[in-house]
Amino acid sequence: MEELKNKVRELLKAGTVQAVIGYRAGSDEKTARVAFVRQPDEADGLILDPRCTDNLAVYLLKPEVKLLGKLAIVARPTTARTILQLASENQLADGQVIVLGVSADGKAVVELASFEALEKFVGQVPAGLTEEEKVLLAKIEGMSREERWAFWQSEFARCIKCYACRAACPMCYCSRCIVESNQPQWIPVSPHDEGNLEWHLVRAMHLAGRCLNCGFCAKACPMGIPLNLLTQRLAEEAKAAFGAVAGGSATGEYALSMFKADDKEGFIR
Ligand code: SF4
Numbered sequence: 001m002e003e004l005k006n007k008v009r010e011l012l013k014a015g016t017v018q019a020v021i022g023y024r025a026g027s028d029e030k031t032a033r034v035a036f037v038r039q040p041d042e043a044d045g046l047i048l049d050p051r052c053t054d055n056l057a058v059y060l061l062k063p064e065v066k067l068l069g070k071l072a073i074v075a076r077p078t079t080a081r082t083i084l085q086l087a088s089e090n091q092l093a094d095g096q097v098i099v100l101g102v103s104a105d106g107k108a109v110v111e112l113a114s115f116e117a118l119e120k121f122v123g124q125v126p127a128g129l130t131e132e133e134k135v136l137l138a139k140i141e142g143m144s145r146e147e148r149w150a151f152w153q154s155e156f157a158r159c160i161k162c163y164a165c166r167a168a169c170p171m172c173y174c175s176r177c178i179v180e181s182n183q184p185q186w187i188p189v190s191p192h193d194e195g196n197l198e199w200h201l202v203r204a205m206h207l208a209g210r211c212l213n214c215g216f217c218a219k220a221c222p223m224g225i226p227l228n229l230l231t232q233r234l235a236e237e238a239k240a241a242f243g244a245v246a247g248g249s250a251t252g253e254y255a256l257s258m259f260k261a262d263d264k265e266g267f268i269r
């Protein structure tokens with residue numbers, strides 16, 4: 001922990017960055033929340049322990065955060081992969097942010113100032129579902145088509161359209177989301193079965209092959225809907241169909257960005 005605090009102080013004192021995005025204890029001390037550290041002595045309040053699971057990359061593209069100046073960010077492997085995916089979507093430039101990469105066991109902190117260094121870092125840590133998520137996904141996979149449809153419909157029926165999932169997702173960065181369009185209105189505003197289904201299908205398709213499975217959307221959902229399982233399932237489909245995996249490279253192609261003349265679907269030609 002001291003290693004991280006010292007690194008943050010050093011970067012701020014030298015003026016290398018103007019703010020560092022990290023974690024501090026929440027008001028109940030049982031949770032962690034984001035910290036925007038702008039003065040060297042504020043580094044004292046940083047924490048790095050099992051409470052710190054949120055994907056902080058979600059803050060990197062917020063206009064008010066960009067105004068803080070050059071940023072450094074504390075990044076567990078999932079956050080590091082998110083940064084690479086944002087780079088591959090031309091949302092971050094090389095050198096724009098200094099990544100303070102935290103090893104999977106949370107002990108070592110390494111300064112990663114380039115995408116090349118970041119790619120090496122994420123290449124060393126396995127990515128994927130937790131054991132609990134694997135069990136739930138296998139259960140959903142084991143259902144018949146009708147049962148699976150009924151499962152997701154019953155999950156979506158509980159949605160109250162608060163859009164906390166969208167706010168939490170680092171890959172939902174459009175300045176104007178389709179759900180806010182009212183001329184024409186593609187997706188009804190109020191929560192009801194059909195509108196909920198449209199919202200979740202649109203969300204899942206927009207994230208197909210781009211989801212890093214940080215689980216931040218499911219964690220943010222006040223109704224406990226396991227949204228990340230749907231986008232992670234689509235990630236598996238994208239990998240099988242296009243060989244595309246999100247978050248491995250700053251220049252990698254992802255399913256929604258590719259065009260191949262030899263695509264197996266004839267409509268594309
Ligand atoms: S798990 Fe959820 S929040 Fe994280 S990248 Fe995927 S869709 Fe976005």
Ligand code: SF4
Pocket residue numbers: 158159160161162163164165166220221222223224225227
């Ligand atoms: S966070 Fe949950 S309740 Fe809110 S819009 Fe997303 S799925 Fe619906």
